[in-house]
Amino acid sequence: EQDDWTQEGWKIPGDKADALRDFGGWDPVLSAIIEAADQPHRWALHDRPPLVTWVDGPVTVLGDAAHPMLPSMAQGAVQALEDAVVLATCLATQSDLSSALTDYEKTRKPRVTAVQERSAANLRMFHHRSTTRQLLAYGPIWLAAHLSTNLIHARQDWIYGEDVATAFLETESK
Structure with missing residues (x-):
């Protein structure tokens, strides 16, 4: 490092x-x-902001091309898969390509931005050279996991419990 x-x-x-x-x-x-x-x-890890826009005419990007992820949440490939699910859902439920692509971007940006921010925060929080700082970072998590597994899981539900296709369809039906 x-x-x-x-x-x-x-x-x-x-x-x-x-x-x-x-x-x-x-x-x-x-x-x-x-x-x-x-x-x-x-190679080094470099934090990158997401693209300002993912859509240009009839073309869009997804995954790291749209929102590069640091590896500290292990979400890069997962977010690309979620992008693909939402993009496929948008394309399957809308007849206008432009609207489908715009809705895909609008739907995904808040979530992937939150995941990017959490991943960058995890890198800062958990990536330490000092054993003391590692213990200070990981100790409370270890303790919480042993005292209440549900506490740790509940804090991660927003990332690991999301059904992006259903969430999109529910938003569209309102």
Whole structure:
């Protein structure tokens, strides 16, 4: 982890010694994979805002092309799938392409924006080098999970319990 890392790309040469220092104590299999690598590569996580508009005429984008996600909620692919469900629902229930695409964007933006914001917040909250800070971040969650599983689950219902197609259809019928 580096605070001053601004270089972007998927093929930035890494250093095997750095990778072993960062991940070597996790699992012997992981250490063996790192040792066997000819040339490790590294990449940084960069937070990106969503596009201002996802629709241009008869074309739209979805997933990370519309709203790039940091991995700290494990929601990038999920949000792309939700986009596809809502887009398919809009296209199936509306005869006008322009209206369908506009409704797709209008429907999805609030939710994906909230997920993006939560993912960025999780990265800030849980990604610490210091063991003490890690314990301070994860300790209360561990304790809450052991005292009341429902408390942890209830806080995540908005993300994991949403039926986006039904929510769209219910909104449209009002």
